[in-house]
Amino acid sequence: MVLATxxxxxxxxxxxxxxxxxxxxxxxxxxxxxxxVFCKPRCMPDYGHKDTVLSVPEYAAIARTAGQWGVRKAHCSGGEPTLHKDILDIIRALAEGLGTGAQIGMTSHGNFRKGLTVKGLAEAGLTYLNVSLHSTDPGRSAEIMGGGDPGISLATVKEALDLGLKAKINCVLMRSYIEDAFAVAALARSLPVAVRLIELQNIGPAEEMFDTEFIPEAEVRGLLGDWFTGAGEVSRADLGVRSPGRYLQPDGWKGSIGFISNSSCATCSDANRIKITPSGVARPCILHNQDIQLREHLAPGTLDTAFTHLFTAMLERNTNPAWGGYHYVDYDLRWDRMERPQGAAVFLPILATNSGAGCSVRQQQAGAGQ
Structure with missing residues (x-):
């Protein structure tokens, strides 16, 4: 543990x-x-991982240290995290490491490989599940996702709810598929889920379609005006959400609708994720902050020093103008071999902080979060 003071x-x-x-x-x-269509991971020249990925004991060690720092949430994504051969052991290690009351979540397309079930994930320690669903129509869904069955995805959501897990549905907004997104959002009418409508981002394969397919949150809100008239706001605590985000519940609906709008309003100053790549590279910001190699701190037992750097870097979001700009969610975390600035995990002076600026209060609340 670092010095107490x-x-x-x-x-x-x-x-x-x-x-x-x-x-x-x-x-x-x-x-x-x-x-x-907006991701196409296999088109990347460095698809997959050529570096050694973290082992289950390494995930456990990182979680134990994070738990000592008061961290009580871990979220797993990919790629498709359910394809990881050790997914159950990783979930278990994170839950045990963070301790009692921890939130352990995962984002998946919901079409699990043979032998993997929601019940098994829940028994390992999963407490909430985000399912990517961009259309309820099988043919349209296949156009967007290149396969899979939206019916199975929806069944996965319902099973998670039946087991007492929190559930959210992620749906990317595209102009050609806007009616599909509205059909997905309408699932919250009868299901106690948070449907998150996510703006398309001008990165990677989506760059080619961005000019024609991007539709901003403000326009979508106008199209769904009847739903939101008189809608009540659902607290993040009720949804099991700790990150920035605003969720509205139309009158009479069981669920809610939220927006992730990083293209129309970046909200870096209020982000609270410490991103960690498959090989253990921690990134308090994926654009501007220096990376920390957590694996180098495992053997000598100096993970506390690394977390000191990470927490201090999070504070800098409120005062350092370099944090401005777009907060590209998760995209570049799929590949470890990109050139990035490396940082030494040294203790940094605690900075005076203030609230983020540049967006309205509502826009700040609509920032990205798992």
Whole structure:
């Protein structure tokens, strides 16, 4: 453990900002058995991983240290995380490491490989599940995702709810498929889920379609005006959401609708994810901050020093103008071999902080989060 006064002062400085405590966002792998039109992972020249990925004991060690820092949430994504051969053991290691009351989540397309079930994931420690669903129509869904069955995805959501897990549905907004997105959003009418409508981002394969397919949150809100008239806001605590985001519940609906709008309004200053790649590279910001190789701190037992750097870097989001700009969610975490600035995990001075600027309060609340 770091020196008690430094540790206490750093956590106090973070709490004073009024922001949510950081959580761990693990990208478990870079492979996927889908080929979504806005992602197309297999077209990347470095598809998959050539570096050694973290082992289950290494995930456990990172989680134990994070738990000592008050972290109580870990989220697993990919690629498709359910393709990881050790997915159950990883979920179990994260749950045990973070301790009692931890939230352990995962984003998946919901078409699990043979032998893997929602019940098995829940028994391992999963507490919530985000399912990617971009159309309820099988043919249209196949056009978007390159395969899979939306009926199975929806059945996965319902099974998660029956088992007492929190559930969210992620749907990317595209102009050609806007009616499909509205049909997905309408699932919240009868299901107690949070449907998150995600703006298309001008990155990777989506660059070629962005000019014609991008539709901003403001326009979508106008098209769904009847739904949102008189809608009540659902607290993040009720949804099991710790990250920035605003969720509205239309009158009489069982679920809610939220927006992730990183293209129309970047919200870096209020983000609270510490992203960790499959090989253990921690990135408090995927654009501007120096990476920390967590694996190098495992053998000498110096993970606390790395977390000191990570928490201090999160504080800098509120004062450092370099944090401005777009917060590209998860995209570049699928490949570890990109050239990035490397940082030494040294103790940094605690900075005075203030609230993020540049967006309205509503826009800040609509920031990205798992």
């Amino acid at each position: 430094e540790y206490t002062d750093l956590l106090a400085a973070f709490a004073a900002t009024g922001r949510n405590h950081p959580y761990l966002a693990f990208t478990l792998n870079g492979i996927c058995d889908r080929d979504c």
